[in-house]
Amino acid sequence: MHPRVLMECLFQCDQISYSLVPVTGWSNLEAAFQQHREQFSLFLFLNCGVTGDLVDNLRPDHHHRFFVVDSRRPIHLVNAFATQVREKTLRDDIQLPDYDEIFREDEEQWDGGEEVMDEDEQKEKETTDEVRTHSALLLFELAWTLSKDSNEMLWWAKKIPQGKYVSDIAWLQRHVSRLNHRQEEGAGGSHSHDSLRLAFTYELSLSLYQHWSLLDSLTHSLPTWAGLKLWSLAGQRRLQGLLADTGIPLREARQTFSAMDLELKTNLQQLFDKTLNFQGKCLLSGSFDLGVFTTNCGEDYFIFLTVCFLSLWDFLCRGGVAKLMEGIERAKLWLECVHRVVASCIATAQLTSLGPFLFCTLSQGMPDVGVFCHPDRLRVLSLHLLHSHVHSTKNRRSRQLPLLVSVPLEKLISSSLCCSFFGRAFEKAAETTASHIICDNFNSAGKVSLIGKKNI
Structure with a gap:
């Protein structure tokens, strides 16, 4: 969009x-x-x-x-x-x-042996694939x-997952500085009340914590959810112990972030750096400030745009503040739904190992299962489910396996955001068994496929 x-x-x-x-x-x-x-x-x-x-x-x-x-x-x-x-x-x-360099004819005839890359060639290939x-x-x-x-166009360009622009952070920072400076010169050195100002700041990898209570954000963020095993009572006790170690009172953690003590909000990142070793979780994130409106993080913006996909055009307009706040509330409900399903799957041991991969099926009667028919939402659920399984299992081999999640189809879906080639195995299996599947999407990985029940 x-x-x-x-x-x-x-x-x-x-x-x-x-x-x-x-x-x-x-x-x-x-x-x-x-x-x-x-x-x-x-x-x-x-x-x-x-x-x-x-x-x-x-x-x-x-x-x-x-x-x-x-x-x-x-x-x-x-x-x-x-x-x-x-x-x-x-x-x-x-x-x-x-x-x-790509289509060159070798003078020596190929002998049918396996081509072996040296270390430099392999590193160059991996670097090219990651671009x-x-x-x-x-x-x-x-x-x-x-x-x-313009600043507004740059903000549209930054409304993407953080993992998609980590390699371009320095390039984006230069544009942020240039456009903000140009805007100040045009306004005579003052910041207009309706101007859009961008900044790059270090943010904790906590979902919607600026719009939620700190306790809820810690509960529904993937690093702490999986690392502390918050689907269990023991995990909830670990979370309370974490807050005690950081010196954050439970009363402050339960109220919204904007109402927290100013000193705690200012030193929040340093507190978690000392206690939870969040250095690897702090990402350089884009934020924006429009007038007196609350500062928003680009990753949070992407979450509630994913939830409210059908209303994206209203959210992208600068005047759609009411729609934006509605999307934040719906994003909170969606994250709660994701973790309810993950906790249910972990508690009932629905993940089974089928040799080369893990398999989990969500039955028709499960609560909230219809929410995950969209490929983007199914991808987020699978990611949280896989990370939770990795932290809960003692089987080292299963920690290295990919995960296949099956959900009942309620509407036609045929798109994907994944770059894994795991889906190629199902295309080959369908050819071998003469099964009918649909892999009609632009992503060659074919992560989301339609499979008839009679072929399962």
Whole structure:
């Protein structure tokens, strides 16, 4: 959604007419292209298309031109070198290898033996595979190149998970300083009451703690939930002991963060650094301040945008404060729902080892199971469930296994945000057993698949 807002803003700056067509998978993309191929010659693929062969799948005419902005991996090599396709998948300071380096003919005949990489080649390959810049950051870089960037556009670009921009923190910090300085010069050195000001600050990895009580935030944050085993009574006692060790009274921890003692709020990070060794959990996070409105953290913003996906456009508007506060409350309820389900699965030992992976199925009659039909929400539930299992089991081998979670389908879902290739195993198994599954999504990993009950 955020890349779409940035792209629409660029189109509106130059008064460019366009048609917006949402797609959910490759078959949907092909149908949309066939429907509009006679009317348009320029097509922009936003967050789709980079993992497949666009020329072979869509078979465009000679006058068609494709522009791709996508952060998914791996990049299909045909798209990278096709004359009809122009990609914006990497930062300008990162370049793809030359054609001759990828498609070179070896003089010596291949003997069929296994190719062995030395240590330097393996490290270079791993580094190349990890280069992945979010589409929103790519589009902001384009806006900056065209001198159309602003503080608001930079904030849209930062409304993504922290893990997606950790490698670009220094680059983002330079833009924050530049835009804030330009804004102050335009306002005569003063901070206007309706201006948007950005900052990078160190934040504890605690969910919504600025909008919640500290006790609730600790209870529903993944590091403390799994590390202290808060689904058990012993874990609750550990949490109370943690608060006692940090010197935070239980009365202060139970009230909202904004109502806490000012000295405790100021020294909160130092208190947890000494007690819980949170150095690895403190992440450099983007925050914003609009007028006298409460400062918000970019990671928190992403959580309640995920919960309220269907109302994203209202949340992205600067005037949608009421919608924003509603989203915060719904995000709290959603996190409580996630941990209720995780606690139930751990208590009833629903995770079973099936050899190469762990398996957990949520039955139709379980409370709140319908909430997790959306791939993004299922992904968060799986992450919390896997971390909780790792901290609760004594079996060392099971700690290294991937997790497969099955939920009853209530509506069609066919998208994914994962970059794991674990889903390839199910495609191969379906071919071997002649089972019918649907893996119609742009992510080549195919983490979310539709499997008929008769094939399970």
